[in-house]
Every structure is written in structure tokens, then in C-alpha cells.
Amino acid sequence: MSLLKMKAKFRLGKTAVISIPYTWMLLFFLVPFFIVLKISFAEQALAIPPFTSLLQEEEGVIRGLSLYFGNFSFIFTDELYAATYLSSLKVAFFTTVMCLLLGYPIAYAIARTDPARRNILLMLVMLPFWTSFLLRVYAWMGLLNENGLINNFLLSLGVISEPLHMFHTDFSLYLVMLYAYLPFMILPLYSHLVKMDVRLLEAAADLGAGPIKAFCAITLPLSKNGIIAGSMMVFIPAVGEFVIPELVGGTDTLMIGKVLWNEFFDNNNWPMAASVAIIMVLLLIVPIALLHRFETRELEGKGNV
Amino acid sequence: MVETGKQSAVSQTETPYLRISNVVKRFGETAAVDGVDLDIRKNEIFALLGSSGCGKSTLLRMLAGMERPTSGKIILDGEDITGLAPYERPINMMFQSYALFPHMSVAENIAFGLKQDKLPKGEIDARVTEMLDLVQLRKYGSRKPYQLSGGQQQRVALARSLAKRPKLLLLDEPLGALDKKLRQQTQLELVATLEKVGVTCIMVTHDQEEAMTMATRIGIMSEGQLLQIGTPAEIYDYPNCRFTAEFIGDTNMFAGPVVVDEPDRVEIESSDLGGRVMIDHGITGPKGMQVWASVRPEDVHVHVVPPPAGPNTARGVVDDIAYLGSFSIYHVKLGSGKVVKSMVSANHWHENDVKAPTWGEPVYVSWRPDMPVVLTR
Numbered sequence: 001m002s003l004l005k006m007k008a009k010f011r012l013g014k015t016a017v018i019s020i021p022y023t024w025m026l027l028f029f030l031v032p033f034f035i036v037l038k039i040s041f042a043e044q045a046l047a048i049p050p051f052t053s054l055l056q057e058e059e060g061v062i063r064g065l066s067l068y069f070g071n072f073s074f075i076f077t078d079e080l081y082a083a084t085y086l087s088s089l090k091v092a093f094f095t096t097v098m099c100l101l102l103g104y105p106i107a108y109a110i111a112r113t114d115p116a117r118r119n120i121l122l123m124l125v126m127l128p129f130w131t132s133f134l135l136r137v138y139a140w141m142g143l144l145n146e147n148g149l150i151n152n153f154l155l156s157l158g159v160i161s162e163p164l165h166m167f168h169t170d171f172s173l174y175l176v177m178l179y180a181y182l183p184f185m186i187l188p189l190y191s192h193l194v195k196m197d198v199r200l201l202e203a204a205a206d207l208g209a210g211p212i213k214a215f216c217a218i219t220l221p222l223s224k225n226g227i228i229a230g231s232m233m234v235f236i237p238a239v240g241e242f243v244i245p246e247l248v249g250g251t252d253t254l255m256i257g258k259v260l261w262n263e264f265f266d267n268n269n270w271p272m273a274a275s276v277a278i279i280m281v282l283l284l285i286v287p288i289a290l291l292h293r294f295e296t297r298e299l300e301g302k303g304n305v
Numbered sequence: 306m307v308e309t310g311k312q313s314a315v316s317q318t319e320t321p322y323l324r325i326s327n328v329v330k331r332f333g334e335t336a337a338v339d340g341v342d343l344d345i346r347k348n349e350i351f352a353l354l355g356s357s358g359c360g361k362s363t364l365l366r367m368l369a370g371m372e373r374p375t376s377g378k379i380i381l382d383g384e385d386i387t388g389l390a391p392y393e394r395p396i397n398m399m400f401q402s403y404a405l406f407p408h409m410s411v412a413e414n415i416a417f418g419l420k421q422d423k424l425p426k427g428e429i430d431a432r433v434t435e436m437l438d439l440v441q442l443r444k445y446g447s448r449k450p451y452q453l454s455g456g457q458q459q460r461v462a463l464a465r466s467l468a469k470r471p472k473l474l475l476l477d478e479p480l481g482a483l484d485k486k487l488r489q490q491t492q493l494e495l496v497a498t499l500e501k502v503g504v505t506c507i508m509v510t511h512d513q514e515e516a517m518t519m520a521t522r523i524g525i526m527s528e529g530q531l532l533q534i535g536t537p538a539e540i541y542d543y544p545n546c547r548f549t550a551e552f553i554g555d556t557n558m559f560a561g562p563v564v565v566d567e568p569d570r571v572e573i574e575s576s577d578l579g580g581r582v583m584i585d586h587g588i589t590g591p592k593g594m595q596v597w598a599s600v601r602p603e604d605v606h607v608h609v610v611p612p613p614a615g616p617n618t619a620r621g622v623v624d625d626i627a628y629l630g631s632f633s634i635y636h637v638k639l640g641s642g643k644v645v646k647s648m649v650s651a652n653h654w655h656e657n658d659v660k661a662p663t664w665g666e667p668v669y670v671s672w673r674p675d676m677p678v679v680l681t682r
Contacts, residue, residue, distance in 0.1 A: 202371055203404035205391040207418035207469065217417070221408050 033281070040274035041067045051271045071275035080254075081276070085283065087254040091245070092238035095177040096185075099234045100227065102178065103185035107226075108219075110186075111193035122190070125183050133180065137247050140176045141167070144248065173249035181238060185230040192226025193219075228291060236284055256280055320383075322347040322505055323368075323473060328377030330363050337363040338374075339529035345473075350499060350506045352520035354513060356552070360529040361509045365475050368507065369398045382472055392421070397471040401478040403462035405450040411461050412437070412446035418469040436464040439498060456487055463495070467502055474499070476508035480515060492518045513553050517541070525549045546682045550599040557605065557645050559598045559677075566592045571679065572616060573598055577643040583616035585674040590681060597680040604676040605647035607635050608669040609662050618671040621645065623662050635662075637670050645670050 042051035056063045075081045110121045128136060143149045144167040151163040166172050196219065204214035242257030249255070256276065263273035321344030330338040338360045345351050353361040366372040368379060370391035379387045386394055397418065405414050415436050419429045437443045440460035450458055459480070466474060479495060480488045496519050499506055510516050516523050517537040524534045525548070533545045544550035547558065559582050565572035566587070573582045573596060582598040590596070612618050624644055625636035635647045647670060654661040662668050 197402070197404065199400055199402055199404040200406060202369075202391070203398075203400055203406070204417070205371070206369055206396075206398045207465070208392045208421035209417070210390075210392050213421065218406060 036274045036277055039270055040071060040278045041069070042271045042274075043068045043070065044269045044271055049270065050268055068271070071272050072279070074272070075275055075279060081259070084254040084256050084259050085279070088239050088256040088280075089283070091173070091177065091253070091255065092235050092241075094174065095181055095238045096231050096235045098174065098178045099181050099185040100231060103182055103189055103230065104227075106182075107186045107189035107193055110190055111196075112198075118194070122187075125186050128183065134243065137176060137180070137243055140172070140179070140248055144172050144175075167248065168250050170250060170253070173245055173253055176244050176248045177238060177241065180244060181234045184233040184237075188229040188233060189223065189226040192223045192229075196222055225295070228294075232288070232291060236288070239284060240280060321345060322382060323507075324378075324380045325364075325368075326378045326380070328364070328367060328379065329375045330360075330367060330372060331375045336375075336529050338367070340377075341526075341529075341531050343524060343531060343534070345505060345507065347505055348503050349521045350496065350508065350519055352516035352523045353507065353509045353526055354511070354516040354523050354552075355526035356511055359526045361526045362477065364526070365398070365477055365507065365509045368473070369396060369475055370394050395469075395472040396475060397466040397469055397473075398475040398477060399462045399466040399479055401481050403450075403458050403482070405458060405461055405465070407450055410447050410449055411442065411453070414450065414461060415465045415468050418465065422469065432468055436468050439467070439502065440464045455483055456491065459483060459491065463498065467504065470502075470504075472505065474504045474506040476506060478510055479508055481510070481512075488512075488515070489518075495519065517553075525552060527552075542678075544599065544678060544680065547597055547599070547680050550678065550680060555602050555646060556599045557602065559600070560595065561598075563588070563590065563592050563594050563596055566590075570674075573679075577639065577641050578619050579640050580619060581616040582677055583674045584677050584679055588679050588681075594681070598677040599680055600672050600677045602634060602646040602648040604672050605645060606671050607637065607647045607649055607662070608671065609659055609666075611669050612671045617674060617677075618669060619645070620667065620669050623664055623666050623668055626664065635668075637668055639670075 038054060039051055041054060044050060045052045052066075052068070054065055054067065056066055106125075110118055110125075113121065141148070145151065146163045146165070146167060148167070150166070151160075154160045155163065200218050200222070201214050204218050205211075209217060240257050240260075241255065242261060245253045245255040246258060246261075260273050260276055263269045263276060323343075323345040325341055325343040325345075328338055328341045329336060341360075341364060353364060355361045363372060367374050370386070370389055370393070374387060377387070378385060381394075381396070386396075406417065409417065412433050415433045416429050419432055424432075433446070434443075437446055440463055442457060442460055442464070445453065445457065445461075450461065453461065459482070463479075480491050483491060492515060508516075508519065520537065522534060522536055523540050525532045525540065527548050533540060533549045535543075540549060541553055544553065550556050551558065559573065559575040559578050561573045561575040561577075561582070563571060564574045564581065565583075568587045569585065571584045571586070571588050573584075575582050575598070582600075584598065588596070611620070619639050621637040621639040623635060624638040627634040627636070630651070632648050632650045635649055637645045637647060639645060
């Protein structure tokens with residue numbers, strides 16, 4: 001009797017715990033997404049809010065549904081949008097690659113130092129988060145400017161005779177992107193690398209594999225999931241990044257975040273902005289879905305390894 | 306010193322296959338391995354036996370190349386391998402945790418070492434099949450390690466470490482991860498496999514039964530030193546120190562000074578026994594020297610009627626009886642408070658037509674003078 005009651009209570013508790021993240025996702029992801037989706041099928045209008053309703057009403061009675069595909073067809077016909085999406089994907093891709101190339105050795109080094117020092121090093125990786133992201137980007141502006149800290153320093157040393165043009169270039173864009181996203185690569189990589197059994201490397205060495213071979217054959221494949229997780233953590237937000245290209249990127253850098261901003265605030269075209277956002281989400285959903293399928297397959301195969 | 310060039314001139318029994326000479330390994334101030342000398346013959350199974358922290362694993366890791374000795378030399382088949390990296394040594398190791406590569410199949414695990422040698426693919430495949438057959442896992446080649454039972458994983462680890470036909474195979478607690486029943490069964494199976502391939506093997510274990518069952522010779526290690534080396538029988542019957550006597554099997558230890566020291570007889574005054582322990586042979590050492598006499602429980606007899614008075618006897622009461630089926634261990638408490646253990650076979654009392662003594666009853670213990678072993682350290 002009491003056991004049954006306990007079981008029922010347990011089940012209730014389980015449902016409650018599981019429902020929290022689902023409710024969160026529903027309220028703050030799915031509902032907003034559908035609102036944006038709805039707006040993307042509307043037309044710009046001089047009204048508040050500045051778009052037409054999808055529902056055709058006559059005297060309070062719903063007569064029908066009108067979907068406007070003009071925004072999407074415009075995106076597909078205007079070359080600027082395609083170029084912008086490609087450019088965003090390119091910037092995100094190279095940012096991810098750079099973060100991986102720099103983040104992997106850092107994560108590896110942290111995972112292999114003695115446990116007492118690990119936490120300090122991890123703290124150092126996370127330390128920038130204590131300062132506002134915007135402030136840190138502004139700090140980079142002060143560093144990279146024509147008469148910024150770096151140029152003044154090099155000029156005073158006499159290494160250069162006139163200031164380097166670093167600010168508002170691809171160089172400054174990638175530098176600050178790398179800086180901003182590096183921790184998101186390091187942390188998931190670290191958590192995978194630190195779990196790895198170092199005896200596997202001893203076994204590889206014992207069987208005749210030198211350090212480089214052992215790394216390629218054992219460490220790299222075993223940290224695959226960390227690489228994927230870190231890359232996703234960098235790539236997905238990097239595609240939609242607005243602040244960094246706006247503040248430090250070149251004026252000719254096309255980024256989808258910038259286009260969104262323009263459509264929304266300059267043109268006051270909410271439906272167009274919504275359509276641009278929807279296409280971006282669809283572009284990102286494909287790799288996420290692939291990743292998810294890959295991960296479930298891994299989990300099913302391995303149990304709880 | 307081993308003379309590399311003249312090996313053919315020297316017969317194999319004279320030249321040790323592996324020579325460990327005066328190897329020391331210090332971690333900071335403490336010496337984990339403290340001056341070990343050891344010669345290993347070809348094709349023997351040698352067990353390093355000791356409790357945890359005795360340095361046996363460190364010695365094994367130095368053989369594998371994962372630790373560098375602080376001083377000393379390791380010479381394998383005429384070649385000084387002391388300074389070689391693990392991947393340069395013709396030595397393979399089976400790890401206690403097996404350390405199977407989780408992302409590779411069983412066959413890929415076994416092939417890993419062969420691939421490092423850049424053998425042609427056909428040869429690798431043939432060797433992998435041969436190894437799978439050897440450990441009876443032919444059908445499991447495409448499985449991943451986590452899909453196998455503990456016993457099967459152990460066999461994969463063995464196959465992987467044998468695949469390269471190493472000159473020396475190292476086994477680190479080879480059966481430590483298996484449960485007791487499976488362990489006993491696997492011991493003989495493992496020996497059979499090792500003998501079939503004919504490999505020189507050093508194993509490390511803390512389980513004396515495992516060492517006695519599997520090894521041709523055993524080395525007892527304690528505090529970084531090798532205390533005794535010998536066959537299982539030699540070590541059990543003639544321990545050279547108290548540590549060995551107490552570590553291998555069970556024993557009753559009587560300490561005391563030598564009071565009679567004749568060429569054919571030695572007597573030790575033991576306050577624990579409340580009398581003298583007599584041994585029927587002489588020892589080298591001065592009279593009055595403090596020694597220990599070790600008497601195995603199977604050599605101690607329990608009587609209900611007093612035996613003839615003299616050395617090697619004492620009176621006591623039954624303190625405890627551990628019934629173990631075919632035999633029982635009687636714990637007899639002597640007047641001094643010392644508890645003497647005696648192994649009594651199940652039908653001993655019945656055969657002698659005596660009612661078995663039980664808890665609290667007065668009994669006598671005795672042993673023959675040829676049974677005690679005199680230990681000087």
C-alpha cells in the first residue's frame with residue numbers, strides 16, 4: 001500500500017523534474033519561434049505592430065488564412081541574401097576551425113596537468129565571462145585602433161613607422177571572434193579529454209605507437225564527441241553573430257546578424273527580418289539534426305560508456 | 306655482463322634471457338624499488354608477489370619502459386633496454402584494467418600493434434585470426450570491447466599483448482579484475498595459453514594462490530626489495546625470512562633465543578610456547594641469537610590426551626574452530642595467550658576413535674622436530 005503510494009509519488013516527482021526543461025524550451029524557444037514564423041508569412045504594414053495579420057476576419061468571424069511568401073521569394077531571388085548567408089557561414093566556419101586549432105592544445109594541456117592546477121587553469125579560461133561581453137569587444141577596439149594601444153606601442157618602439165591597419169578588417173574580425181568563442185570550444189573539449197583513461201596511451205605506446213601515432217589513433221578519435229560539441233557551441237552562435245562584425249569587422253563584411261538588424265530597425269520590416277531569421281534557423285537545424293542523430297546512435301550502441 | 310657477440314658460444318641455461326641488475330627507482334625521497342637483481346630464464350613464467358605498495362608494479366612498469374630506473378640496468382636477450390621508450394621495446398604488457406581501445410573492435414585492438422610495425426595487411430589479418438583462435442574468440446572479432454564479458458575482455462587483452470610475439474610478456478594482476486570463481490578457472494587456462502605460444506613472462510600479483518598456481522618461479526617483494534626467489538614449493542617449504550613465511554600460506558611463529566646449538570639439534574626457548582622448540586638440524590649462528598621458528602598449521606597436531614613431555618609440545622584450550630569441509634582449523638590458546646593454529650582433517654578424530662574436542666576444552670599441541678623452519682630475520 002504505502003509502497004504503491006511511494007511509487008506514485010516518485011513518478012510524480014520524476015515527471016515534475018523532467019517537465020522543467022521541457023516547459024522552459026516550450027516557453028522560451030518554441031513559442032517565440034512560432035511567433036517569428038508567423039510574422040515571416042505576413043506583409044509589412046503601416047500599423048502597430050508593423051505587419052498584417054495572417055487571419056482574415058470579417059466582423060469577428062475568421063474567414064480564412066492568408067500566407068504571404070513574398071519575403072521568402074525575395075530572399076531567394078536577391079543575390080545579396082545568398083551572399084550574406086554564405087559569408088556568415090564562412091566566418092563561422094573559419095572561426096570554428098581557428099578555435100579548434102587553438103582550443104584543442106589548450107584543453108589537452110589543462111586535462112593533462114595535475115588536478116590541483118586544473119581548476120585554476122579552468123578558472124582562467126572562464127575569467128573573461130566575469131566582464132561584460134560588450135565591454136570586452138570595446139576593449140579590443142581600443143587595442144586595435146589606428147591610434148590604439150598596439151599601434152602606439154609598436155610606434156614608440158620604432159618597429160613600425162606608421163600605424164598598422166588592423167581595425168575594421170577581416171583580421172580584427174577573426175581575432176575578436178576567436179577570442180570571444182575560444183572558451184566555448186575549450187570547455188567541452190576539456191571535459192572529454194579529462195575523462196580519457198591515460199592507460200590507453202600507455203597501452204598504445206606499449207604496442208609500438210609513438211606519441212604522435214598514439215595521439216592520432218587513440219586521443220583524437222576518443223575526443224571526437226568533444227570536438228563536435230565544441231564546434232557546435234562555436235559555429236551556431238557565430239553564424240548569427242552581430243556585435244563583433246558590427247563593431248570590429250570590416251564595413252564590407254556581410255553577416256546575417258547585421259542584415260537582421262537593418263531589416264528590423266532601419267527598414268522597420270519585421271516580416272522580412274523574421275523570414276531572414278527563419279532561413280537561418282533552417283540552415284542551422286540541418287547540422288544540429290545530423291549531430292543529434294549521430295549522438296543517439298552512439299548512445300544506443302554504447303549503453304552508458 | 307652479457308656478451309652480446311658471443312651468445313652462440315654460451316649455452317642458454319647459463320645466460321639469463323632477462324637480467325635486471327641493481328635496479329633502483331626513487332620517487333622523491335622514497336625508493337619504490339630498492340636495488341633489485343633478478344635473472345629470468347627463457348620461456349619461464351615468473352611471478353612477482355607482494356602486497357600493494359611493495360614496488361612490484363613499479364618494477365614491471367620499468368620493464369615496460371613506462372618508468373625510467375633511477376639507476377641500474379635491464380638487459381633483454383643481450384640488448385640493454387634500460388633507456389628505450391615503451392614503443393621501442395620488444396616487450397608487451399597486459400594491463401590490469403586491460404586498457405582495450407574502446408573505439409576499436411576486438412580485431413582492430415589485436416591488429417593495433419601489428420599495424421605499428423607496418424606489416425602487410427595479409428599478414429596482419431592472418432595473425433589476428435591466429436590470435437582470436439588462440440583465445441577462442443574467433444566469432445567476436447567485430448565486437449567492441451564493451452560488448453564482451455570481463456573474462457572475454459581479459460582474453461582480448463591477452464591476445465593483443467601476444468600478437469606481436471614479444472620477447473617478454475608482462476602481466477599486471479592478470480586476473481585481478483575477475484571474480485573469484487572465474488579467476489581460478491582462468492589461471493590454468495592462461496598458463497596453458499602461455500605455454501602453447503612459448504613466451505617468457507613476468508607477472509605481478511598480490512594473490513599468492515595465483516602466483517603458486519601459475520608461476521614456475523616466484524619472487525617475494527617487500528618494501529622495494531626482493532626477499533626470496535624460488536619455485537612455489539621452495540618458497541613454501543623453505544622460507545628464508547618471517548615475511549615470506551607469513552605471506553605465503555599460514556604459519557605459527559615462535560620467537561626466542563637459541564639455547565642449545567648442536568650440529569644435529571637446535572633448541573629455542575620460547576616464552577609464547579612456555580617451553581622449547583626443538584629442530585633436528587644445526588644452524589649457523591651463535592648461541593643466544595634471537596631466531597624465529599615457523600611451524601605450518603598442517604604440521605601441528607592436536608591431542609586430547611597429553612603427549613610425552615618434552616620440546617615441541619604445549620597445553621592449551623580450544624579457542625575457535627573454523628570448519629572448512631574437508632578439514633578444520635583449530636585455534637588453540639596456550640597459557641601464554643599465544644594462539645596456535647592447527648589443520649585437522651575431517652576424519653582425523655573418527656579414525657582415531659576419539660571424540661572431537663570442542664570450544665573451551667583442554668587440548669595439547671605438538672609437532673615433529675623436522676617440521677619447524679628456523680628463520681634469522
